[in-house]
Amino acid sequence: MxxxxxxxxxxxxxxxxxxxxxxxxxxxxxxxxxxxxxxxxxxxxxxxxxxxxxxxxxxxxxxxxxxxxxxxxxxxxxxxxxxxxxxxxxxxxxQPPQFALQLTKISNGEPITDYVNIHGDRIRIQPIEGCANKCKFCDLNKKKYKLHSINDLNEAFIYDMNNVGFRHVLISGGSPLNRNEEYKYLNDVYEFFGKKYGNKFPIDIMLVPRGLNIDSNNYEGYEIFLKKLKEWNISGLSINLELYNDDYRKKYIPQKDFVGKEKYFKFIELAVKIFGKGNVRSCIIIGLEDIQDSLKAVEELCKIDCMPVLSPYIPNDDETFLPKPEFMKEVLLKSKEIADKYNVELGPICDSCKHNAIHFR
Ligand code: SF4
Incomplete structure (x- = not known):
């Protein structure tokens, strides 16, 4: 060559x-x-x-x-x-920071990495260990479901702030069980970190459409919840559609499929209205469903000013495969054309956070 x-x-x-x-x-x-x-x-x-x-x-x-x-x-x-x-x-x-390589522990004897992790210039806070959902491609739900105390999360966060440093924050981890105490716990986490650190660091949340409590999982409830997040100093949201094709949604993301695509799009639309264009993104998994389905997802998201994030499918079984580079390239180029038509950027905005996305950078 x-x-x-x-x-x-x-x-x-x-x-x-x-x-x-x-x-x-x-x-x-x-x-x-x-x-x-x-x-x-x-x-x-x-x-x-x-x-x-x-x-x-x-x-x-x-x-x-x-x-x-x-x-x-x-x-x-x-x-x-x-x-x-x-x-x-x-x-x-x-490389990952020293605390992750050395499995440094917080005062309760558990590794910091159970609570927070740093990738590039972003810290990820993980309030829930394990997950109530059973997305087929994910291995987080194999861990025992457990809520972390806000004190422990904060201790791990402060350790990283003092010893490593980061530019921005994502509150992610597993999804909650459909119980009011879990919704309240997560609301407390969002409010605590948003109010305490939201003026110092941009804080994003990754979440499934929901209201403030389990009885308000409707459009009115969505709007009230999203306004609360904004009030608590949260800067942006990642609401991951994952897949567009209904058969694949049923098979690979049954709990998210149960919420319904329509509700996803409505929640995302409201989020853009409240948080502004450029502050709401949605991952689409590339390589499972047909390319036309992925492109439909890109177009539907762009239409409502939400940034699509193209995420390569990573198999955790022997039946499915990573998408080939040529396939990723085709999806990327076609998605870019669609995004340009709607004047929307392919996400995420942060260059370092693009590390696992199909992107030009
Ligand atoms: S909701 Fe997220 S963390 Fe939970 S199983 Fe699905 S992809 Fe994994």
């Missing part, structure tokens, strides 16, 4: 999402190691890779794969990405 055969950086990103990355011995030796000599943190199916930055521009969450032809090596003291013998570009490596 000579330089004229080189692809665009984003095409390498799609390749790396698919093939993963191998690490040369020299490179491995320079990296920080965890308790098992690991160099990354296997915390969640979409974030368990190593974040690398291609040519200081394009962020990729690349899974470690010794068999990949893509390799990070060292040349003249700098990290470089190679495909076989071809040098592609310089890379930066963003």
């Amino acid at each position: 000579n330089n004229s055969n080189k692809k665009e950086l984003y095409e390498y990103k799609l390749d790396l999402l698919y093939y993963g990355i191998s690490i040369s011995k020299d490179c491995y030796n320079t990296l920080r190691k965890g308790t098992n000599n690991q160099i990354n943190n296997n915390d969640y199916i979409t974030t368990k890779g190593l974040i690398i930055v291609l040519d200081s521009k394009v962020y990729v969450n690349a899974n470690l794969n010794n068999d990949s032809y893509y390799k990070i090596d060292i040349l003249n003291g700098l990290y470089i990405l190679k495909y076989k013998d071809l040098i592609i570009c310089n890379v930066d490596i963003i």
